[in-house]
Structure formats: structure tokens, C-alpha cells
Amino acid sequence: VSLRGARILVADDQLDVARTLTEPLRAAGATLRFVSDGMEALDSIRAGGHDLLIADMKMPPHDWGGLWLLEQLKQRRYGIPCLVLTGEGQQRQTIEAMRFRGG
Amino acid sequence: MVAGLTMRSNSSAVRNLRISIGPDSLRVWPVAGRVDASLQSTIALFADLTVRLHISLDDNELLVRFIGAPDEGRGPIARAVVSALTPEASSLGASIANTLHDMKNQIAAARQASAGTATLTRTQRLGREFTASRHVDHAKALARQLQAAGSLQTSSEGVTELSAYLRSYGALLLERLPREFHVITRPPRTAVAVPVDEATLSAILDNLAKNTQEALPDGGTIELTAACEDAVVHIEFFDDGPGVPDAVVDALQSGRTVQSTKTAGNGLGLVGVRNLVHRVGGTLAYVADRGGACWRLSLPVAESTAAGGTES
Numbered sequence: 001v002s003l004r005g006a007r008i009l010v011a012d013d014q015l016d017v018a019r020t021l022t023e024p025l026r027a028a029g030a031t032l033r034f035v036s037d038g039m040e041a042l043d044s045i046r047a048g049g050h051d052l053l054i055a056d057m058k059m060p061p062h063d064w065g066g067l068w069l070l071e072q073l074k075q076r077r078y079g080i081p082c083l084v085l086t087g088e089g090q091q092r093q094t095i096e097a098m099r100f101r102g103g
Numbered sequence: 104m105v106a107g108l109t110m111r112s113n114s115s116a117v118r119n120l121r122i123s124i125g126p127d128s129l130r131v132w133p134v135a136g137r138v139d140a141s142l143q144s145t146i147a148l149f150a151d152l153t154v155r156l157h158i159s160l161d162d163n164e165l166l167v168r169f170i171g172a173p174d175e176g177r178g179p180i181a182r183a184v185v186s187a188l189t190p191e192a193s194s195l196g197a198s199i200a201n202t203l204h205d206m207k208n209q210i211a212a213a214r215q216a217s218a219g220t221a222t223l224t225r226t227q228r229l230g231r232e233f234t235a236s237r238h239v240d241h242a243k244a245l246a247r248q249l250q251a252a253g254s255l256q257t258s259s260e261g262v263t264e265l266s267a268y269l270r271s272y273g274a275l276l277l278e279r280l281p282r283e284f285h286v287i288t289r290p291p292r293t294a295v296a297v298p299v300d301e302a303t304l305s306a307i308l309d310n311l312a313k314n315t316q317e318a319l320p321d322g323g324t325i326e327l328t329a330a331c332e333d334a335v336v337h338i339e340f341f342d343d344g345p346g347v348p349d350a351v352v353d354a355l356q357s358g359r360t361v362q363s364t365k366t367a368g369n370g371l372g373l374v375g376v377r378n379l380v381h382r383v384g385g386t387l388a389y390v391a392d393r394g395g396a397c398w399r400l401s402l403p404v405a406e407s408t409a410a411g412g413t414e415s
Contacts (some may be wrong), residue, residue: 014205014209015211017238021211021212045240058201
């Protein structure tokens with residue numbers, strides 16, 4: 001699969017983990033940009049230039065900063081596709097993420 | 104009464120009530136007038152909740168016990184009651200959960216890095232192994248923090264003679280730190296032992312040294328001083344860095360978990376130090392007037408030393 005030309009924003013406070021986990025995307029040709037919290041991600045999305053957001057659920061500015069980010073995107077009607085990346089399998093957060101459009 | 108929120112309702116039905124909310128009950132008393140006249144207002148207090156109550160009249164207040172948890176309510180009283188009845192996760196528990204979460208992520212990343220290497224070149228494979236190894240090291244470091252915070256370890260056994268130990272620890276620390284660091288060790292003038300084994304004492308000092316290293320990326324000076332005063336040994340760990348924020352010191356000294364953003368740490372390092380020191384009957388204090396960061400560990404003198412200390 002080629003992802004050449006795809007611009008992906010990755011939001012995760014564990015940047016080393018995020019880099020390793022998204023390495024296959026980079027290897028497939030995607031251009032990755034990393035940010036370490038929801039606020040920074042929101043600023044980057046506002047500035048534009050990304051085709052996809054991959055967000056960790058647990059990151060600043062809140063305990064569940066990824067959910068906060070998705071909620072902000074929904075409120076501001078930003079249309080960027082979102083993928084939630086998390087090691088937490090709790091049903092409640094999963095449902096909330098889907099409510100905020102996270103795939 | 105269990106300590107809880109004390110509030111005065113703004114609702115017209117309960118305007119004249121004072122309410123103290125505990126984990127499983129309320130106490131209600133009128134601002135003025137007879138307490139038994141407050142019963143109807145007290146019942147009105149819960150009109151927006153689905154809840155079963157037992158209300159009894161005490162001398163000067165109504166005691167309200169909940170039978171079953173209230174459903175989610177929408178009014179300010181309902182929110183306060185629900186909030187008071189919902190056990191809040193302790194900050195230590197939250198820090199431990201966050202650390203476990205980070206450990207899990209590091210292990211997942213290590214697994215990802217080491218998977219599917221069969222078709223890679225030797226150099227690529229070694230690069231992936233290096234990445235996996237780095238993630239495993241991070242996971243191990245987090246496990247050590249959990250251990251120090253007390254979730255995996257229960258006690259310290261043994262005694263450490265401080266003069267020899269601090270000389271040795273200072274030398275090892277100097278070897279371990281980047282060359283931009285200087286370590287000055289001032290052991291106690293008399294032989295003195297503390298009821299802490301060397302591994303525990305090293306875990307305490309390692310945590311403080313790690314904080315110093317993070318606070319001083321370009322290097323600095325660490326002073327490790329110990330002095331005996333009556334039956335207490337004071338060990339001071341000083342660095343000439345920017346010092347520790349007041350919020351961190353306040354949180355630590357009031358027994359709360361140190362709040363920390365995950366990018367800068369999980370707050371368990373200092374909690375681990377505090378717990379280890381407390382576990383051996385000592386105290387941890389921050390000395391704010393030295394122009395850097397200075398932690399003072401006060402430990403009891405071990406019985407053998409207290410009975411017959413000798414000049415070294």
C-alpha cells in the first residue's frame with residue numbers, strides 16, 4: 001500500500017511510542033507530523049494541511065485529552081478524518097470517541 | 104460527620120437550609136427556625152433525583168442517609184450530591200494507572216519494532232532491535248518508579264553505614280552522570296548507620312539524581328551532605344538547578360500525589376522517594392532557601408549506632 005502524498009498528524013504525548021507505532025505509515029510514504037498534546041493538535045488542524053489525524057486518547061491537556069480534542073473538532077466543525085489510537089479498551093471512552101467521530 | 108462539602112442551596116424550596124454533604128449521607132439544618140420545620144424543604148432538595156432516603160431528626164439537624172445511589176441529576180444540588188457520592192480516584196491511583204498505561208504503550212511499541220523483521224537488511228534489523236530495546240528500557244524504568252512508589256514493593260530491611268556508603272554512592276553517581284556534572288560528597292564526621300538497606304537508599308537518591316539530570320540538561324553540581332543530630336541523620340541532596348516549583352513541594356508535603364504532565368513525568372518519582380523515606384520512619388522536606396533544589400531526608404539512626412557510635 002502506498003501512502004505517498006498523505007499528510008498525517010499524530011497527536012500523542014509519548015512521542016517515542018508514537019514514532020515507532022506509526023513507522024509503517026512513514027515507510028509506506030506518508031508524511032507524518034507529531035504533536036504531543038491536544039492543544040497543539042488543535043492549532044495544527046486549524047492551520048490546515050493534514051489529511052488525517054491519529055490521536056491518542058490519554059494525553060494532555062486533560063486525562064482524556066484525545067476525547068477533548070475530538071470534541072473540540074466537532075464543536076468547531078473541522079472535517080478532518082480522525083483515527084483514535086489507544087491502549088485503553090474501556091467501553092465508555094470508545095463510545096465517546098465514536099460519538100465525536102473518531103474511527 | 105464525614106468531611107464534605109458544606110453549601111447553602113439557592114433553590115427557593117431549600118433557601119433556608121444549610122447542607123453538609125458526606126460520602127453517604129447529608130446533614131441538614133435550618134439557617135433559622137425549628138429543625139423539624141425543615142423536613143419538607145429537605146425532601147424538596149431531592150426532587151430532581153431518583154433516590155431513596157432515610158431522614159431522621161437529630162437534636163438540631165436532619166440526618167439524611169441514602170439508600171441506593173442517586174441517578175444522574177441535573178440540578179446544582181443533584182450534581183453536588185452525585186459528586187459527593189462518587190468516589191474520586193486517588194491521585195496516587197491515577198498516577199499509577201498512568202504509569203501502567205505508559206508501560207503498556209512502551210511494551211506495545213517494543214513488540215511493533217521487533218515484528219516483521221525477516222525481510223529487512225541486517226542494518227535495518229539492528230535499527231529495529233535498537234528501537235525495541237529502547238522501549239523495553241523505558242518500560243523497565245517505569246516499573247522501577249512503580250516499585251519505588253510502593254505498589255510493587257513493601258519494605259526495606261537492613262542497615263547502611265552512611266560514611267562509606269555516601270562516598271561510594273557519590274563516586275558511582277559521578278561515573279554515571281554526563282561529564283558536565285560535578286558531585287561533591289560530604290559524609291557524616293562520625294560513623295552512623297540508618298535503618299535502610301543500600302538498595303532502598305540508592306533508589307531514593309537515584310530518583311533525586313534523575314530529577315536533577317532532567318532539570319539541568321547542560322550539567323551542574325550535586326552536593327550530597329549528611330550530618331547526625333541527636334538520633335536523627337539529615338541527608339541533603341542539593342543541586343544548583345532552577346529549584347522545584349512550589350506546587351510540587353506543596354502537593355508532596357500535603358500528602359498528595361505530585362501532579363505532572365505525562366510528557367515531563369508521571370509524578371511518581373518524588374512520591375516514591377517520599378513513600379520509601381516514610382516507610383523507614385523518616386521524613387522528606389524541601390529546603391527552599393539554598394538557591395537551587397535541596398531535598399532533606401531525615402532518617403532515624405539505626406539502633407546499633409545509637410547505642411555505641413564511634414569516631415571515624
